[in-house]
Amino acid sequence: MKKRLDKLCSLVDGNIVADIGCDHGYLCEMLVEKGVKEIYACEVTQKNLEKAKNNIVNYVNRKCCNVQQLDNKIIYDGGKVTFVLSDGFKNLQILPDCAIIAGMGGDLILKILFDDVSKLPNTVVLQPNSKVDVVRKTLSNYYEIIEDKVMFDCGKYYNIIKAVKGKDNLSELQILFGKSNLNEMHSEFLDYLKLKKQHALSINNEHYKKLLSQIQKVEELYEKNFRISKN
Numbered sequence: 001m002k003k004r005l006d007k008l009c010s011l012v013d014g015n016i017v018a019d020i021g022c023d024h025g026y027l028c029e030m031l032v033e034k035g036v037k038e039i040y041a042c043e044v045t046q047k048n049l050e051k052a053k054n055n056i057v058n059y060v061n062r063k064c065c066n067v068q069q070l071d072n073k074i075i076y077d078g079g080k081v082t083f084v085l086s087d088g089f090k091n092l093q094i095l096p097d098c099a100i101i102a103g104m105g106g107d108l109i110l111k112i113l114f115d116d117v118s119k120l121p122n123t124v125v126l127q128p129n130s131k132v133d134v135v136r137k138t139l140s141n142y143y144e145i146i147e148d149k150v151m152f153d154c155g156k157y158y159n160i161i162k163a164v165k166g167k168d169n170l171s172e173l174q175i176l177f178g179k180s181n182l183n184e185m186h187s188e189f190l191d192y193l194k195l196k197k198q199h200a201l202s203i204n205n206e207h208y209k210k211l212l213s214q215i216q217k218v219e220e221l222y223e224k225n226f227r228i229s230k231n
């Protein structure tokens with residue numbers, strides 16, 4: 001989990017960052033460590049917000065100087081963390097430079113992000129647990145995807161997407177597999193693809209037949225642009 005959280009944190013830009021669905025608050029702790037000035041730890045459940053608050057307050061008390069704790073925020077030298085009970089962005093009074101929405105289903109991430117399209121953060125870092133292709137496609141109407149990579153951590157694959165406001169024109173393969181994966185053909189992506197292929201081969205229906213033909217196109221791209229150039 002540390003590797004996934006490290007990656008999410010490394011993609012964050014800006015001074016004002018909201019972690020929507022902060023749960024345990026570990027990512028917010030990493031944002032404190034990174035030196036982000038204004039952090040908003042947002043949760044839809046009071047229980048999880050309290051959990052995040054306890055963890056973050058302990059962390060800040062251990063690591064930071066001149067700590068001042070108020071009811072819904074903690075201030076320290078170099079920054080502050082505000083705890084917000086909120087369904088998505090609804091109770092957030094400011095527009096963050098960057099929002100992280102990670103560890104949820106793709107549909108929920110899209111619902112949270114596009115609840116009010118007049119208030120979109122400049123940068124988003126997303127990690128959908130499902131429907132990654134739907135997230136990419138919908139995202140491309142409002143954002144340009146600047147990094148989109150799969151990674152392996154604690155026995156699972158995670159797709160992590162960073163995008164900035166704009167538009168994108170994604171090909172069918174980019175929607176299915178992610179731009180950076182196709183551009184880089186890195187080892188974690190090749191392993192992920194192998195797993196997808198095994199799964200697709202084990203199921204005999206039209207959806208998986210189509211997926212197999214898309215995987216074959218990626219394999220051909222790899223053979224053409226990567227394997228040959230490495231020999």
Ligand SMILES: C[S@@+](CC[C@H](N)C(=O)[O-])C[C@H]1O[C@@H](n2cnc3c(N)ncnc32)[C@H](O)[C@@H]1O
Pocket residue numbers: 020021022023024042043044045048086087088089101102103104108112
């Ligand atoms: C599986 S956890 C992921 C936690 C963390 N973001 C991570 O990636 O490790 C999902 C969290 O999102 C919260 N959540 C779900 N729907 C939400 C919403 N509409 N607004 C804010 N938080 C939400 C849940 O309460 C839960 O704590």
